Amino acid sequence: MSGRQKAFLAGLVAALAVVAAVLLWPEPKRPAAAPPPPSPSPSPTPSPSPSKTYPYPFYPPGTCLLMPWMSEVKDSTVVPCDQPHDAETTANVVMPDGLADDRSINKALLELCAPSLRGVQKQQGGLDLYNNSPIVPLTKYYQQGYRDASCTVTVSNQQRDRKLTGPLR
Known part of the structure; x- marks a missing residue:
């Protein structure tokens, strides 16, 4: 091997040693990144929201109730679904804009x-066993911008015993 080849080989070995040292050298320990600061305001949630408060009865689906027109209660009252009850909330809906009075609100809710x-009728196997009984907010609340409403199902008045005795779902 000539002197030139030895010098080239020595330079190549030195360069490889430098590259290996750079690649294998441990990184200095850095402090962990701080968590992001809390958001200044809560993130928006779609309506209807369980945390939103209403000036009228509003319940999440699956809520079982005693109703004033069917039981001796002053207001709709939440009860366990395994106890006799008058209604169960089956859905929450958002009413459209532009309704002018109680009649149009009632009609819209029955459709929604x-x-x-x-x-429920299909799942329970009887088309005439249940009634559509939405909880209708007063027109004054609708006019204030409240559009959320609860759909409830009750046992048809054609049935002898009008109480539900378990959850519908």
């Missing part, structure tokens, strides 16, 4: 709640 009633 009809799909959940049909689902």
Whole structure:
């Protein structure tokens, strides 16, 4: 091997040693990144929201109730679904804008709640066993911008015993 080749080989070995040292050298320990600061305001949630408060009765689906027109209670009252009850909330809906009075609100809610009633009727095996009984907010609340409403199902008044005795779902 000539002197030139030895010098080239020595330079190559030195370069490889430098590259290996750089690649294998341990990184200095850095402090962990601080967590991001908390958000200044809560993130928006879609309506209807369980944390939103309403000036009228509003319940999540699956809530079982005693109703004033069917039981001796002053207001709709939540009860366990394994106890006799008058109604169960089957859906929450958002009413459209532009309704002017109680009649138009009632009509809109019956239409909006009809799909959940049909689902219960189909699931329970009887088309005439259940009624569509939405909880209707007063027109004054609708006019204040409240559009959320609860759809409930009750036992048809054609049935002898009008109480539900377990959850519908």
